[in-house]
Structure formats: C-alpha cells, structure tokens
Amino acid sequence: MKKYSPSQLGYFEQCRLKFKFRYLDKVPVDKTETPIEFFLGSRVHEALKKLYKDQMFGRIPALEALLDYYNGVWKGNLSDKIKINSTEYGADDYRRRGEKMISDYYVHYHPFGQGRTLGLEMKVSAALPGDARIAGIVDRLVDIGGGRYEIHDYKTYATLKGAAEMEKDRQLFLYALAVFQQFPDAKRVDLVWHMLAFDREVRISKSLGELEKMGEATAQVIAVLEAAREYPPHVSALCGYCEYQRICPSWSHLFKVKALENEWMKEPAAVLVEKLSELKDEKKKSSEKMDEEMGKVEEAIIAFALDKGIDRVSGKSHIARVKSEEVVSFPPKGARQGLVEVLKSEGVWDDVSDLDMFALRRLLKEGKVDEGKIGEFETKETRRSVSLSKLKS
Numbered sequence: 001m002k003k004y005s006p007s008q009l010g011y012f013e014q015c016r017l018k019f020k021f022r023y024l025d026k027v028p029v030d031k032t033e034t035p036i037e038f039f040l041g042s043r044v045h046e047a048l049k050k051l052y053k054d055q056m057f058g059r060i061p062a063l064e065a066l067l068d069y070y071n072g073v074w075k076g077n078l079s080d081k082i083k084i085n086s087t088e089y090g091a092d093d094y095r096r097r098g099e100k101m102i103s104d105y106y107v108h109y110h111p112f113g114q115g116r117t118l119g120l121e122m123k124v125s126a127a128l129p130g131d132a133r134i135a136g137i138v139d140r141l142v143d144i145g146g147g148r149y150e151i152h153d154y155k156t157y158a159t160l161k162g163a164a165e166m167e168k169d170r171q172l173f174l175y176a177l178a179v180f181q182q183f184p185d186a187k188r189v190d191l192v193w194h195m196l197a198f199d200r201e202v203r204i205s206k207s208l209g210e211l212e213k214m215g216e217a218t219a220q221v222i223a224v225l226e227a228a229r230e231y232p233p234h235v236s237a238l239c240g241y242c243e244y245q246r247i248c249p250s251w252s253h254l255f256k257v258k259a260l261e262n263e264w265m266k267e268p269a270a271v272l273v274e275k276l277s278e279l280k281d282e283k284k285k286s287s288e289k290m291d292e293e294m295g296k297v298e299e300a301i302i303a304f305a306l307d308k309g310i311d312r313v314s315g316k317s318h319i320a321r322v323k324s325e326e327v328v329s330f331p332p333k334g335a336r337q338g339l340v341e342v343l344k345s346e347g348v349w350d351d352v353s354d355l356d357m358f359a360l361r362r363l364l365k366e367g368k369v370d371e372g373k374i375g376e377f378e379t380k381e382t383r384r385s386v387s388l389s390k391l392k393s
C-alpha cells in the first residue's frame with residue numbers, strides 16, 4: 001500500500017514537473033535561506049506545543065514563562081540565513097508579532113480546559129479507496145468527549161482567511177477522515193484553524209460521508225499520479241515561489257544570463273580592453289616559446305628513434321610514437337591546369353573538387369553573385385568576436 005502526503009498531491013496538481021523534480025528526481029533544494037515568515041511560524045508552533053506538552057504533564061506555564069521560552073527558541077535559531085524581504089520591518093518586529101499571537105491565544109483559551117489533548121504534532125493516516133493511504137501530521141488532536149474530536153491547526157498568516165478559503169484545504173479534511181478511521185467512537189470531528197494574527201478561529205465540520213467522498217476524489221488524483229508518464233511544466237503565478245525555477249525549462253533562460261556573468265563583468269570597458277591585450281600577448285609569447293621548445297624535443301625523440309630503428313620511445317608516464325608518413329604535394333592554385341585536365345579525363349573530378357566557400361562569400365560581398373538566386377541555400381547567423389589593434393599614440 002502506497003502512502004502519500006497532501007503536499008505530494010498538491011505538487012502534482014499544481015505542476016507535474018515540479019512534482020517530478022521533488023519526488024521522482026529528488027533534486028536537492030537550496031535551503032540556504034528561510035523566509036522570516038516561515039521562521040516565525042515555526043517558533044510560534046514550538047511555543048504552543050510547549051504550552052500543551054506542559055499541560056499534559058499537569059502544569060500550565062505562566063504567560064511570561066511561555067514568552068521566555070518563545071524568545072529563547074527565537075534567539076537560539078535566528079541566523080543570517082533568515083531572509084527578510086520587508087524594508088520596513090526587521091527581525092525584532094517579527095519576533096514581537098509572534099509574542100502578540102501567543103499572548104492573545106493564551107488569554108483567549110486560558111486555562112486550556114477545552115478537551116483532552118491526545119497528541120501534539122501527531123502522525124495520522126487515512127485509508128483511501130484502492131490501495132493508497134494519505135498521511136500527515138496534525139498540530140494538536142483533542143478529545144472533547146462524547147465521541148467529539150477536534151483537529152487544531154495554527155496559522156500565522158498575515159492576512160485573515162475565512163471558512164470559504166479553508167474549505168479548499170484538502171489536507172485537514174483527510175486528517176479528519178483518518179481520525180474517524182482511527183477512533184471508532186468518533187461521531188464528529190471538528191477542524192479548527194487558529195488564525196493567530198487575528199485571534200480568531202475558523203471551524204468546519206463534515207460528516208463521515210462527506211469526508212469519504214473527499215477520500216474518493218483524492219484516490220482518483222492518486223490514480224492519475226500513478227499512471228502519469230509525462231511531467232510537463234505548468235506555468236502559473238505560483239512559479240515565483242517554485243524552488244526549481246532555476247532548472248525549469250520554462251524559466252531557466254532567466255538564470256542563464258546571470259550564470260554567464262564573471263568577475264570581469266564589473267570592470268570598466270577600458271580596463272577590459274587592456275587586460276585582453278595583455279593576455280593575448282602573454283599567450284602569444286608563451287605559445288611561441290612552447291612551440292620552439294616542443295619542436296626541439298620532438299626532433300631529439302625522432303633522432304633517437306631513427307638511430308635505434310624503433311618507432312616507440314617510453315618515458316616514465318607516457319610513450320611517444322614516432323610516425324613516418326610520406327606527404328604528397330601538388331602545384332599551388334593557378335598552376336594546376338594540367339592536373340585538373342588529367343583528373344577530368346580520369347572521370348574523378350567531381351570526387352576531388354569542391355565549392356570554394358571563401359571565394360563564394362567574397363563574390364557575394366562584391367555583388368558578383370545574385371543573392372536572390374542562392375538565398376534558399378543560405379543560413380545566416382550573427383557571430384561576435386573581439387579583435388585588438390594598437391592605438392596610435
């Protein structure tokens with residue numbers, strides 16, 4: 001039986017290529033930076049987990065102690081890898097925002113007697129029609145009593161979301177199905193999203209029948225996912241948040257321009273020209289010197305091989321092969337008429353002759369060939385290069 005997570009299915013539905021990068025190719029993601037919003041969410045979750053964990057051990061921390069705990073984990077985890085996009089607000093503003101969320105929550109729900117916590121960051125898994133399961137983690141599962149359960153989820157969204165939007169969040173509904181399956185006495189499972197920044201909650205409850213229908217729809221998504229053989233990109237507004245944009249064929253061109261940049265790109269053009277001239281001189285000098293040295297060494301190896309009547313000379317790590325071949329030369333251009341006649345009479349002229357492309361280009365340039373007549377054979381491209389010449393002083 002295969003297990004899937006709602007986020008796996010979410011990736012597949014949003015963009016098959018993104019799903020492939022993440023779950024099939026397992027392309028490593030650059031995790032060098034964490035947005036401050038994620039960081040804030042994690043720290044607030046940790047503080048609320050601490051609150052209910054203490055409660056499970058029979059004590060409720062004072063608000064000040066809980067805030068101390070929060071500030072401790074904030075400080076302990078804060079690093080220069082936390083990315084803040086806002087130019088207006090700094091890390092401390094975000095920290096205080098988290099403090100406010102925790103304080104409001106604490107005051108709202110104190111003394112936290114709304115049911116018995118069964119698990120914190122608890123794993124749940126629901127069996128779906130067919131041969132698949134959907135699995136995930138709930139922030140807090142609560143037994144209210146009398147067959148009523150609640151799944152609590154903490155959200156640190158900066159904008160308030162209402163019931164209509166949370167209805168679209170398949171994840172918690174599938175977890176509710178898991179609770180029905182796991183606890184046979186369950187008559188009702190409420191989903192509670194805590195919109196912490198606004199001290200509000202969104203509550204939704206679905207019947208088991210409704211949840212099972214959602215389970216069927218999810219099983220169909222899984223069937224499509226399992227049958228998929230092609231993973232095309234799906235470009236959307238969400239691409240801006242995609243961690244694979246750099247390697248996505250729909251976007252990678254944007255990054256290639258940057259990849260071409262090198263350390264010289266920042267230098268003034270005049271410096272670049274002088275540097276290029278310097279490098280060319282160095283290369284010329286060193287290659288002339290090298291050619292001369294290599295020629296002398298090759299001469300010495302050939303002399304040794306001829307003297308010994310051998311065609312291979314071994315060194316410590318390499319072997320030199322001395323090749324002897326006869327080189328045939330013919331008269332230069334303009335003095336080949338006799339040779340051409342003989343080749344034509346032998347019937348091999350077509351095999352040895354070829355179009356002189358340099359000459360053709362020159363004739364084209366000089367307008368001696370009608371470009372309109374040979375245009376269909378031409379392919380044009382723009383090649384760019386840099387050549388240097390000395391400035392007159």
Ligand code: SF4
Pocket residue numbers: 014015016017018233234235236238239242243244245248249250251
């Ligand atoms: S950038 Fe967009 S199209 Fe490309 S993989 Fe990511 S989500 Fe898909």
